[in-house]
Amino acid sequence: MAEMWISMGPQHPMTHGLWTLKVKVDGETIVDADPELGYLHRSVEKMGERRKYFMNTTLTDRLCYASSTTWTHCYALSVEELMGVEVPQRAQYIRTIMLELQRLASHLMWAGAYMPDLGHITGALYFWRDRELFLNLLELPSGSRLLYNYIRIGGVKRDLPDGFEEKTERILKLFEQRLDEYADLFENSKIFRMRTEDVGNFTASQAMNLGITGPNLRGCGTKFDLRKQDSYEIYDEIDWEIQTREAGPGYGDCFSRYMVRIDEMKESVKIIRECFKKMPAGPTMASKVPIRASGDAFRRTEDSRGEALMYLVGDGSDRPYRWKIKSPMFTTISACPHYLKGYKVADIPSIMGSIDICIGETDK
Amino acid sequence: MEITKFMKKLSSHKGVSDVALIRDNVVKLDLGKEDSKDFFISLKEDYGFEHCSLISAIDNQPQFELVYHFSVIEGSIFIKDSPKTVMIEIHIFLERDTPTIESVSDLWFGANWHEREAYDLMGIYFLGHPDLRRVLLPEGFAGHPLRKDYVYEIHEEEW
Amino acid sequence: MSSKRIGGNPSLRRGLGSKTTDSEKIMEDPPAGDWLALRSDQFLKWIDNAVYNAAEATGMREVVDRVTRPIFNYAQRFSPHPLHFGIMCCAIEMGQASAPDHDIDRLGLVYRSSPRQCDVLIVNGPVCEKLRPKLKTLYEQMPEPKWVVAMGECAISGGPYWDSYSVVAGADTFMPVDVYIPGCPVRPEALMHGFLTLQKKIREKEPGLFLRR
Numbered sequence: 110m111a112e113m114w115i116s117m118g119p120q121h122p123m124t125h126g127l128w129t130l131k132v133k134v135d136g137e138t139i140v141d142a143d144p145e146l147g148y149l150h151r152s153v154e155k156m157g158e159r160r161k162y163f164m165n166t167t168l169t170d171r172l173c174y175a176s177s178t179t180w181t182h183c184y185a186l187s188v189e190e191l192m193g194v195e196v197p198q199r200a201q202y203i204r205t206i207m208l209e210l211q212r213l214a215s216h217l218m219w220a221g222a223y224m225p226d227l228g229h230i231t232g233a234l235y236f237w238r239d240r241e242l243f244l245n246l247l248e249l250p251s252g253s254r255l256l257y258n259y260i261r262i263g264g265v266k267r268d269l270p271d272g273f274e275e276k277t278e279r280i281l282k283l284f285e286q287r288l289d290e291y292a293d294l295f296e297n298s299k300i301f302r303m304r305t306e307d308v309g310n311f312t313a314s315q316a317m318n319l320g321i322t323g324p325n326l327r328g329c330g331t332k333f334d335l336r337k338q339d340s341y342e343i344y345d346e347i348d349w350e351i352q353t354r355e356a357g358p359g360y361g362d363c364f365s366r367y368m369v370r371i372d373e374m375k376e377s378v379k380i381i382r383e384c385f386k387k388m389p390a391g392p393t394m395a396s397k398v399p400i401r402a403s404g405d406a407f408r409r410t411e412d413s414r415g416e417a418l419m420y421l422v423g424d425g426s427d428r429p430y431r432w433k434i435k436s437p438m439f440t441t442i443s444a445c446p447h448y449l450k451g452y453k454v455a456d457i458p459s460i461m462g463s464i465d466i467c468i469g470e471t472d473k
Numbered sequence: 474m475e476i477t478k479f480m481k482k483l484s485s486h487k488g489v490s491d492v493a494l495i496r497d498n499v500v501k502l503d504l505g506k507e508d509s510k511d512f513f514i515s516l517k518e519d520y521g522f523e524h525c526s527l528i529s530a531i532d533n534q535p536q537f538e539l540v541y542h543f544s545v546i547e548g549s550i551f552i553k554d555s556p557k558t559v560m561i562e563i564h565i566f567l568e569r570d571t572p573t574i575e576s577v578s579d580l581w582f583g584a585n586w587h588e589r590e591a592y593d594l595m596g597i598y599f600l601g602h603p604d605l606r607r608v609l610l611p612e613g614f615a616g617h618p619l620r621k622d623y624v625y626e627i628h629e630e631e632w
Numbered sequence: 633m634s635s636k637r638i639g640g641n642p643s644l645r646r647g648l649g650s651k652t653t654d655s656e657k658i659m660e661d662p663p664a665g666d667w668l669a670l671r672s673d674q675f676l677k678w679i680d681n682a683v684y685n686a687a688e689a690t691g692m693r694e695v696v697d698r699v700t701r702p703i704f705n706y707a708q709r710f711s712p713h714p715l716h717f718g719i720m721c722c723a724i725e726m727g728q729a730s731a732p733d734h735d736i737d738r739l740g741l742v743y744r745s746s747p748r749q750c751d752v753l754i755v756n757g758p759v760c761e762k763l764r765p766k767l768k769t770l771y772e773q774m775p776e777p778k779w780v781v782a783m784g785e786c787a788i789s790g791g792p793y794w795d796s797y798s799v800v801a802g803a804d805t806f807m808p809v810d811v812y813i814p815g816c817p818v819r820p821e822a823l824m825h826g827f828l829t830l831q832k833k834i835r836e837k838e839p840g841l842f843l844r845r
Contacts, residue, residue: 119766120717122745127719127763147609148763149720152796154594155619159795167792174721174817218724221731237731244728255721255817317523317546320583326546333546338558339498407542407562409526420529420540433529435542443586469720472609610798611762618797625797 112140115454119148123458125222126468128442130461137453142446146439149472157432162188162400163262165432170256172434173470176215176413178207178247180470182260183410186341187419189262191406192399199391200264201342206384207247207259208342209377210277213284214243215413216370219465223367226462227304232295239287242280249273264394274385281378288375296368305363309460311448312361319447320440323415324369325464327353329361335411347383349376363463370465400427414438414465436470474550476500476559479520486512498557503564510575512563517580521548522561525581528588530595532621537567537597539574543581567597576602594619708751708777709834712827715750715770716743719757721817722784726756729820736820739827747773752830755803756818758786758793764800771807779810779834781826784818791816 118129127148133141153172157165169184170177182204189196196204217240224232244254250269251257259266295301311319313329326333334351336344352372354365402423409418415437424430441464449460474482480500483492488508495501504512516522526542541563550559567574576599578585588599589608596617599605607614616623687693718726729736730743744750747770759767771780782803785791793799803809810833813826 119763120715120747120770122716125718126723147607147611148760148766149757150609150760150762150798151758151793152618152798156793156796171721171792174724221727234732237728238733241728241731241733254819255725313547314523318582320525320581322524331546333558337556339560340557405540409560416526416544418527418542420527420542422531431529431531433527433531433540435527439586439590440583444582447582614761623797 117457118145123226123461125462125466128466128468128471130445130457132449132454132457134454137455139449139452139454139457142449144442144445146442146468146472149468151473153473154432154434157429159428161427162192162402162429163398165429166258166261170258171469172436172473173412173414173467174255175218175467175469176211177256178211178260179215179410179412180417181258182208183408183412183417183419185260185262186408186410187406187421188402190408191402191404191421191423192262194263194395194398196264196395197392198343198389199268200393200395202384202388203250203265203269203393204260205342205344205347206269206277206381207250207257207265209381209384210243210247212377212413213374214240214247216374217243219370219413220367223462223465226458227301229295229301232291235287235291235294239284242284246273246277246280249276261394263398264392268393277381277385281381285375285378288371291371296371302364304459305367305463308363308452308456309448309463310360310362315447316361319444321415321444321464322437322441323412324373325366325415325441327351328366328369330354335409335416339409341408341410343384343387344380346387347380349380349383352376363459366463366465401425402429409435412437412470414467414470415441417470434470434473436473438465438467438471442466442471474520476550476552479550479559486515488512495562497555498552499560499562501562501564503566506565506567506574509565510577513577513580516543516561520550521545523548523581525577525584525587526560528584528591530591530597530619532595532619533566534621535569537569537572537595539565539567539591539597541565541577572596573598573600575600578602593617596620705835709831711740711742712752712779712830713742713744713750714752714754714781715747715774716745717754717756717770719755719759719763720784720786722756722787722815725817725820726754726783726823729823734820734824736824736827739824739831741827747771748775750774751778752781753778754781754783755787755809756783758790758796759800759803760798761800762798764806767803768806779830780807781811781813781830782809783813783823783826785814785816788812788814 112133112135114131114133116129116131118124119127129145131143132139153168157168165184166181169181172180217236221233221236221240224236247257248254250267250273251259311329313331316326316329330353332351332353337351352369354360354369403425405422407418407420409416417437418435420433421429422431449457452460480492480494483489483502488505489512490503492500492502522543523546524544526544529540531538531540542560544560545558552559565574576588578588586608588602589605591597592599592605593607593609594617687696751774753771753774782788786793787803790799790801811826811830813822815822
């Protein structure tokens, strides 16, 4: 049968953002794929060179619209490494709480976007309903729903408001009950498993070479989480486990990626609870934050989607000389010919939805 | 292999200089352009750096600098009594007139699009790259905007 | 006359036999014989002749317009169908506005994935040079009447990316914009207010003509 190219995007219900996927099909089977990016290239790296170090947090907030705190945090961490700033203990705890709340919101965003891909509109509404709870929580200390600009270089903007712990606890309790309900609705649903199991498989060694990190790599059974492997803030003082799927038939497929994210949400709830228990009193901002820096430094963090890395070069002025952003999704999308090959056209939404695409960070 | 032993072994490679530990799990070194490919092959095959984290290009005026970050995920290099995994930061300097270097995308597929991006935004040519074309900017865009001498119009004056 | 007819399903043509002879007498336009088999440009020509000219000549247009205008205007302003198209942050808030907490569907909004089925284009993010021709195409693919909502600072003026080399300074530099919703990002409440503003605009500015040429 003749092979032909099908183009999807940039406006396509499958794409979850602005990108084009061209697939070469032989009948219904995918033979080759060619992703195309750049519809959202805002030149953040070049703009960062014209702004002062502390101004750039507004840009990093807008890097990834589903998980803005983690990117601002990665930037703040890199700048602190460059300038040698020591962050107070309480600020580190608050940062960890905010990061985990953001991870919950981001994973819920992903789940809410993934369900309509599989034809499950009810699932989207359920997950978005829960995401609203966490957006309200994140709004309390920061004053904004989506882009918080709460983590600053040297600490956080302000202390947590009164009654934040009680409100969080109430919502976490409700959320845990709902996650148990969803287990019946999704994981135990035969239709959901038929769409996701044994679809989009890749093995751990493949994924490492392809540059896939984060929940997608952990879905293959690799215990690699930068919160443990390159620990930052107070993740090494807290008792938590890396969530992976055990090796077996069909591991590394869409369903295992789904399960890793659901388990990660449960783990995040645990981390937040423990942070509140251990949180000390004290200042939330470093006493002295320099505005100039020289030399180069980088830090990597575990973003909701994988390994985020920011590499900064300073030339002694108050603006970065070069600012390089590594986005986990950039390489994951580049590898899509490898894990799309051999599957049917109808599997594309299921596979591309399961890797949790965010084009904002990818196109920079 | 312990990280200190690994650092000692690194210094014996050809073209490698200034091996230093910049954080408890990050090794930094400078590498000559000519010996880069041999070093990268042994980095992957002998030391087990499975993952290419990032390739950044810097315009140092006049020369270019390429910074490679590789990391171990399940490899054999470790730090004693620590769960941290090891990273390596490699600096390679290129002349402005000949910004070319051998591609590593045949070793790490994850480097493929990083190299394309470095070509797109900074104008570095990777020899042997399978598909070196613009990735973020539209085809037909003039110039490489992340170079320091790239001039473009903005709507207002700088504050 | 029948020899000039273009192709089509012969059985359909036979079924419509008695009706075609009537319209042929009025219209004097050969291919209008069986309107089911017409191409779209021929259909438009036929509808111009058969309906508009006839209505204009007999004075029926005034009557029909007066009766249908409020109905069509009502339908247009209470069921805007925006394009399911996300660019950046505001797209997340657009999705969140449909979630149970805000439930923007009660304003009649139904997101459609094909531009052919839509009448509102929400530009919810920065328009880059690479995206601009595609967005223009999407706008041109939408049928009339259509409206454009610029959602958020980026779509209004470029917003935080004002000094970027690849971001266009606002959506209104290359397409007409009807409603501007400020915010970075726009809250769901603001999006609702924007659509209420659009309703107001449709009621005042768009007569909702049935027999428009």
